[in-house]
Amino acid sequence: MKDPIIQLKGLTKQYGGVKAVDGLNLNINKGEIFGLLGPNGAGKTTTILMMLGLTDPTSGTAFVCGHNATSNPIPVKKKVGYMPDSVGFYDHMTALENLVYIGRLNSVPEKELKKRSTEVLEIVGLSADQHKKTSAFSRGMKQRLGLADVLIKNPEVIILDEPTLGIDPTGVRDFLALIKQLSRQHGLTVLLSSHHLHHVQQVCDRVGIFVNGRLLAQGDISALSAQLFGTNSHITSIKLPQLVPQPWPLESELQAWETVNKITISENELEFTGSRDITAKLVRFLVEKGYDVISVNQKYYGLDDIYQKYFESNSTKDISYEKSIS
Amino acid sequence: MKSQSPDPGPFGVMVHKEIADHIRSWRFAILIALIVLTFIAAMYVSLSNIKSAIGNTKDPDHLFLYLKLLTTTDNSIPPFHVFLSFLAPLLGISLGFDAVNSEQNSGTLSRLMAQPIYRDNLLLAKFVSALVIVSGLFFALALLMIGGGLILTGVRMEPQELLRILGFIVITVTYVAFWLSLSIMLSILFKQAATSALTAIGIWLFFTIFYQIVINLIVKSFLPDPAYLTQAEIISYNDLILNLQRIAPNQLYSDAVTTLLMPSVRSLGPVTMEQMAGAIPAPLPFKESIMIVWPQVSGLLASAIGCFALAYYLFMRREIRS
Numbered sequence: 001m002k003d004p005i006i007q008l009k010g011l012t013k014q015y016g017g018v019k020a021v022d023g024l025n026l027n028i029n030k031g032e033i034f035g036l037l038g039p040n041g042a043g044k045t046t047t048i049l050m051m052l053g054l055t056d057p058t059s060g061t062a063f064v065c066g067h068n069a070t071s072n073p074i075p076v077k078k079k080v081g082y083m084p085d086s087v088g089f090y091d092h093m094t095a096l097e098n099l100v101y102i103g104r105l106n107s108v109p110e111k112e113l114k115k116r117s118t119e120v121l122e123i124v125g126l127s128a129d130q131h132k133k134t135s136a137f138s139r140g141m142k143q144r145l146g147l148a149d150v151l152i153k154n155p156e157v158i159i160l161d162e163p164t165l166g167i168d169p170t171g172v173r174d175f176l177a178l179i180k181q182l183s184r185q186h187g188l189t190v191l192l193s194s195h196h197l198h199h200v201q202q203v204c205d206r207v208g209i210f211v212n213g214r215l216l217a218q219g220d221i222s223a224l225s226a227q228l229f230g231t232n233s234h235i236t237s238i239k240l241p242q243l244v245p246q247p248w249p250l251e252s253e254l255q256a257w258e259t260v261n262k263i264t265i266s267e268n269e270l271e272f273t274g275s276r277d278i279t280a281k282l283v284r285f286l287v288e289k290g291y292d293v294i295s296v297n298q299k300y301y302g303l304d305d306i307y308q309k310y311f312e313s314n315s316t317k318d319i320s321y322e323k324s325i326s
Numbered sequence: 327m328k329s330q331s332p333d334p335g336p337f338g339v340m341v342h343k344e345i346a347d348h349i350r351s352w353r354f355a356i357l358i359a360l361i362v363l364t365f366i367a368a369m370y371v372s373l374s375n376i377k378s379a380i381g382n383t384k385d386p387d388h389l390f391l392y393l394k395l396l397t398t399t400d401n402s403i404p405p406f407h408v409f410l411s412f413l414a415p416l417l418g419i420s421l422g423f424d425a426v427n428s429e430q431n432s433g434t435l436s437r438l439m440a441q442p443i444y445r446d447n448l449l450l451a452k453f454v455s456a457l458v459i460v461s462g463l464f465f466a467l468a469l470l471m472i473g474g475g476l477i478l479t480g481v482r483m484e485p486q487e488l489l490r491i492l493g494f495i496v497i498t499v500t501y502v503a504f505w506l507s508l509s510i511m512l513s514i515l516f517k518q519a520a521t522s523a524l525t526a527i528g529i530w531l532f533f534t535i536f537y538q539i540v541i542n543l544i545v546k547s548f549l550p551d552p553a554y555l556t557q558a559e560i561i562s563y564n565d566l567i568l569n570l571q572r573i574a575p576n577q578l579y580s581d582a583v584t585t586l587l588m589p590s591v592r593s594l595g596p597v598t599m600e601q602m603a604g605a606i607p608a609p610l611p612f613k614e615s616i617m618i619v620w621p622q623v624s625g626l627l628a629s630a631i632g633c634f635a636l637a638y639y640l641f642m643r644r645e646i647r648s
Contacts, residue, residue, distance in 0.1 A: 045647070054439055055645035074442050082440035088433020092350065104339040105441040149437065 010060035022213035035200035036193040038210035044193040081150030085162040091135035106153040140171040160192040235299040344455030368406035372398040418505025421456040424519035504630040511637035582622040
């Protein structure tokens with residue numbers, strides 16, 4: 001594995017007595033899509049700002065593309081495209097003018113600028129609206145223009161803060177598909193923050209769960225669920241045509257299986273909770289015992305449950321809500 | 327033409343864009359209209375009185391036609407440079423009061439700051455672009471006045487007059503620069519554009535109207551009865567009042583431009599009889615006038631740079647959040 005492109009070590013940011021980010025350690029490798037997932041006010045935006053040198057950490061270091069983001073932000077900003085959560089444009093300028101301005105600030109040669117901005121607008125699907133003033137843009141269009149803004153500088157890393165906020169469901173799907181496609185085609189590293197787990201689940205290779213300034217868990221979804229639910233990460237539910245008698249004669253036999261931890265019976269439905277996937281084995285067993293199986297349902301824990309679980313354990317704490325600092 | 331050179335760099339790009347923004351804005355159009363109207367009115371009044379002003383042989387400056395054009399008035403309206411002493415702050419304030427906070431409120435600041443540009447370049451670009459425009463405006467007006475005077479009167483211009491008028495323009499631009507950097511500083515300090523505009527206007531009003539009153543009140547409270555004071559003591563008190571008044575930038579400005587535009591002004595403070603004895607009322611050479619106003623000019627420059635430095639200090643390490 002290569003050196004991580006984003007390296008955060010003990011990153012801490014304190015506002016008065018409140019720790020917005022608390023000793024964050026995180027490595028993100030080249031080419032992966034990392035989702036920073038957490039509720040409002042968890043410190044996601046603050047972390048991102050520190051990665052770009054837009055705010056100074058109280059302690060700890062943020063290395064992005066091999067440069068210290070706090071003391072040397074310019075080379076970082078050359079390689080990182082950042083889209084803030086509420087991206088704004090100069091309203092009196094058209095989309096193309098806004099884009100060209102950013103291109104010029106990134107020293108894109110004047111000769112290529114025209115071609116490059118048309119290309120980028122084509123990618124995000126705004127070619128038809130390029131001569132419209134951005135004041136007339138909808139939220140989704142602004143978001144896409146924001147992505148164009150990020151792409152025009154040919155970044156190595158893209159950081160998107162709440163990119164799906166306020167876009168309709170189809171817009172979100174298209175937007176995320178676009179990000180994924182771009183990342184795979186050009187080998188871009190993407191860091192996106194969101195409190196919408198489904199969005200993150202769709203595109204991210206790895207996820208970090210971030211609550212109250214701390215990274216509670218990180219990894220891919222199956223690793224996370226294993227980490228969180230331990231031996232109870234697989235659930236198989238089987239429906240039978242007739243009611244299951246209580247007590248069920250086979251229950252004790254199944255309980256003896258090593259991989260089954262819990263059996264729940266309700267009317268004609270059986271639910272087995274275990275550490276491994278034993279669905280096929282279970283079905284074979286039931287059929288051999290003469291039961292008709294009419295439906296088999298395999299559940300594994302999704303991000304939803306993971307998320308829920310983390311917030312449950314944190315709900316006792318008073319989470320100070322969103323952007324209290326801004 | 328910066329924009330046509332191969333690579334103007336981010337700073338050049340920003341200045342270019344800021345200038346374009348200013349020129350296209352309604353705000354600037356209104357300000358230009360205001361200043362041009364003032365200029366025309368002042369010119370009209372001075373042109374209609376120029377004959378008597380030139381003919382007044384008791385006035386040692388009566389031969390400086392072009393300086394007279396700028397300063398003559400029949401007291402119906404103040405001359406142009408007095409107008410400018412309160413219009414120029416307005417110009418500076420209105421070009422700078424929303425420089426940073428409007429970008430922040432519209433969410434463009436964080437987008438801009440995520441680009442590979444130095445933070446101070448943003449401030450400098452805001453400052454330089456407004457100054458470029460203001461100096462362009464004033465130089466155009468001065469040249470128009472000179473050209474118009476030349477056509478209307480046919481009188482040859484003294485090189486000294488040209489230097490004095492250019493000096494006047496430079497000091498005016500410096501004066502605007504002070505208000506501009508003050509208002510840019512306030513635009514960093516306050517999140518709302520309206521607050522920073524009101525604060526800047528408050529400071530402006532304070533210095534133009536209340537400051538003199540306050541100084542007089544304070545000095546009067548401890549000034550003994552002048553009847554019991556010696557000549558030297560009266561002069562020292564007088565100096566004190568004048569020096570206190572010179573804290574106000576508009577006082578510095580009007581001292582400086584009056585001296586430049588009226589060559590016979592030889593001192594800005596009280597002059598004793600001994601100093602006056604033997605002096606022939608004659609215009610001073612340009613260099614001498616400059617020597618007199620040098621402290622004023624450096625004072626203005628220093629306050630402009632001071633405000634800018636403070637703005638820089640406030641902006642450099644602040645958190646950029648949308």
